[in-house]
Amino acid sequence: MKVKAFFENTWKHRAHVVMALPVFLVMFFIFYVPMAGLVMAFKKFDYTLGIWKSPWCGLENFKVLVASKAQFISMTKNTVMYYIIFTALGTFLNVVLAIAIDQCVFKKCSKVMQTVMIVPVFISYAAVQFVVYAFLNSSTGILVNMMGIKTRFYSTARTWPTILTIVKMWNSVGYGSVLYMSVLAGIDTELYEAAQIDGANKWQQIWHITLPSLIPMITVMLLLSVGNIMRSDTGLFYQVTRNSGALYSTTQVIDSYVLNAIFKNSNFGFTAATSFFQSVVGLLLMLLSNGLVRKIAPENSLF
Amino acid sequence: MAKKGNLDLAPSKKDKIGIGQIILLIMLFAYTVFCAAPIWVTLVSAFADEKWIASNGFSFWPGKFSMAGMNSVLRYGKQLATSYGVTIFVTVVGTFFGLLIMSMYAYAISRKEFYLSRFLSIFLIIPMLFNGGQLSGYIIFTQNYHLKDSLLLLILPLCVTTMNVIILRTYIANSIPNELMEAAKIDGAGEYRTFFQITLPLLKPSLAAVGFMMATAYWNDWQNALLYIDSANKKPLQLLLINIQKSIEMLLNNKSLPATVLAALGGSVPQYSATMSTVLVVVGPIIIAYPFFQKYFVKGLTVGSVKG
Numbered sequence: 001m002k003v004k005a006f007f008e009n010t011w012k013h014r015a016h017v018v019m020a021l022p023v024f025l026v027m028f029f030i031f032y033v034p035m036a037g038l039v040m041a042f043k044k045f046d047y048t049l050g051i052w053k054s055p056w057c058g059l060e061n062f063k064v065l066v067a068s069k070a071q072f073i074s075m076t077k078n079t080v081m082y083y084i085i086f087t088a089l090g091t092f093l094n095v096v097l098a099i100a101i102d103q104c105v106f107k108k109c110s111k112v113m114q115t116v117m118i119v120p121v122f123i124s125y126a127a128v129q130f131v132v133y134a135f136l137n138s139s140t141g142i143l144v145n146m147m148g149i150k151t152r153f154y155s156t157a158r159t160w161p162t163i164l165t166i167v168k169m170w171n172s173v174g175y176g177s178v179l180y181m182s183v184l185a186g187i188d189t190e191l192y193e194a195a196q197i198d199g200a201n202k203w204q205q206i207w208h209i210t211l212p213s214l215i216p217m218i219t220v221m222l223l224l225s226v227g228n229i230m231r232s233d234t235g236l237f238y239q240v241t242r243n244s245g246a247l248y249s250t251t252q253v254i255d256s257y258v259l260n261a262i263f264k265n266s267n268f269g270f271t272a273a274t275s276f277f278q279s280v281v282g283l284l285l286m287l288l289s290n291g292l293v294r295k296i297a298p299e300n301s302l303f
Numbered sequence: 304m305a306k307k308g309n310l311d312l313a314p315s316k317k318d319k320i321g322i323g324q325i326i327l328l329i330m331l332f333a334y335t336v337f338c339a340a341p342i343w344v345t346l347v348s349a350f351a352d353e354k355w356i357a358s359n360g361f362s363f364w365p366g367k368f369s370m371a372g373m374n375s376v377l378r379y380g381k382q383l384a385t386s387y388g389v390t391i392f393v394t395v396v397g398t399f400f401g402l403l404i405m406s407m408y409a410y411a412i413s414r415k416e417f418y419l420s421r422f423l424s425i426f427l428i429i430p431m432l433f434n435g436g437q438l439s440g441y442i443i444f445t446q447n448y449h450l451k452d453s454l455l456l457l458i459l460p461l462c463v464t465t466m467n468v469i470i471l472r473t474y475i476a477n478s479i480p481n482e483l484m485e486a487a488k489i490d491g492a493g494e495y496r497t498f499f500q501i502t503l504p505l506l507k508p509s510l511a512a513v514g515f516m517m518a519t520a521y522w523n524d525w526q527n528a529l530l531y532i533d534s535a536n537k538k539p540l541q542l543l544l545i546n547i548q549k550s551i552e553m554l555l556n557n558k559s560l561p562a563t564v565l566a567a568l569g570g571s572v573p574q575y576s577a578t579m580s581t582v583l584v585v586v587g588p589i590i591i592a593y594p595f596f597q598k599y600f601v602k603g604l605t606v607g608s609v610k611g
Binding site for chain 1: 320323324327328330331332334335337338339341342344345348356357359360361362363404405407408410411412414416417418419420423426427429430431432433434435436437438439440441442443446447448459460462463468493494495498519522523524525526530541542544545548575578579582585586589590593594597
């Protein structure tokens with residue numbers, strides 16, 4: 001009587017059921033119901049009817065997507081490009097910074113500096129946007145004032161991959177390095193002492209002891225981030241660029257496109273098809289990367 | 304991680320302070336300056352003279368200081384106070400509510416003898432793999448739940464995240480001895496009492512770390528506000544910032560500004576020191592609070608990274 005045993009167990013642990021209930025409900029209504037809402041990619045959406053009652057239209061929305069593929073390809077390309085730049089450069093800088101702070105002998109100094117480096121992550125993009133404007137705008141910006149750079153940034157699309165990368169690194173590297181520092185803190189000091197006795201210099205110690213001990217964490221972080229390849233830090237692309245149309249060719253990512261579509265209340269078929277694509281690709285990559293993590297470092301896999 | 308002080312590792316005190324260390328220190332300092340410079344510009348511009356910036360541009364050390372920018376923050380007076388209230392309300396309620404329900408869930412799924420815990424763990428993980436995206440969420444929240452312009456939509460979407468529950472569950476599994484909770488039960492404490500009087504107090508370091516990250520997320524959330532909030536008395540600070548930017552843009556694009564409006568604005572559109580003052584007022588509290596929580600969240604992240 002497995003079923004009976006199950007119910008008996010559940011009844012015995014009814015207190016746990018009650019405790020789990022609030023999160024269960026919140027997740028159900030906030031996360032799960034919108035998942036079902038993705039069916040609108042296969043419907044001819046009518047706002048007055050809502051998602052469930054709108055008529056089915058098969059693959060029509062995806063046909064629209066293919067027909068206007070230039071835009072779809074452009075924003076997918078931007079999304080993936082920024083993901084690659086941010087992840088590669090970000091991981092590299094996180095590790096370099098973590099090792100640098102770890103190696104610094106002026107502990108008090110480096111602690112204070114680290115505190116300052118983490119601050120940018122707490123500033124919302126709605127506020128960062130004003131700060132970036134103070135640097136870049138063409139009449140009073142610091143770049144034009146102090147360095148004489150006359151580029152009109154807010155209408156020159158090709159400069160934005162660099163600008164957004166700098167802003168993103170400014171925002172996230174200090175905070176990102178904390179995770180790696182916690183790994184460095186776990187390295188056995190005796191390893192370094194033994195290496196010193198064997199005559200290894202600082203660089204050799206970093207190369208042969210510090211880096212190898214970071215590799216598992218780096219691998220895991222990279223693999224886990226693969227599932228987010230189609231998602232972006234919306235604030236960066238929507239706020240920092242001031243959502244300027246002139247810059248879309250290099251700054252429009254899927255998430256900011258969807259946000260704009262919601263505000264313009266338009267093109268829901270195309271947008272729904274794009275969202276569907278985004279979610280499904282995300283799911284597949286997530287399963288793939290988790291499978292890889294499970295092969296390499298089972299204890300770090302998500303499930 | 305038994306090591307005290309967390310970071311004082313590789314180089315021992317016996318190390319000579321060589322030229323390499325000096326170069327390292329200079330490079331770290333340079334990066335610190337890079338991180339701090341934009342914040343510094345915000346700070347000094349907030350106290351700089353509006354007209355001086357308009358003619359000389361932003362700089363790291365404005366030639367003329369004034370309190371006019373800060374005073375003009377008061378121009379948003381009532382709205383600013385309301386927005387502060389909304390943001391504080393959402394942050395406090397969301398963080399405490401989220402922490403409470405997430406730690407209860409984490410506790411429930413960490414009980415191995417509870418059969419449903421496997422199902423609940425899977426239920427927890429799925430949203431990490433697959434999500435409905437912004438569009439479908441927007442339509443369902445506004446059209447099916449009729450929650451447009453409701454503060455609930457500022458609170459609920461951020462109050463539960465899979466990662467936070469995992470961090471809490473990991474902490475319960477690794478750092479709180481199961482025997483303690485068993486003992487409480489033998490002494491006759493019920494499930495609820497065990498949770499609230501034994502588990503929850505011991506969970507404090509993890510709660511502080513997760514709580515601070517949640518509070519930051521609430522404080523900085525602009526997207527839900529922009530999507531869902533319309534009425535002025537429910538506008539959080541971040542939305543106020545966005546509105547200010549929009550209205551400045553509108554004023555600047557509108558060449559034929561009536562003289563009376565200009566006069567009321569003090570001769571020109573307040574776009575430099577006034578906005579920087581507002582930015583300062585909005586981001587200030589989180590930056591001031593953060594050093595007090597720093598030690599917790601380094602710890603909290605460590606807990607999160609060493610899973611299971």
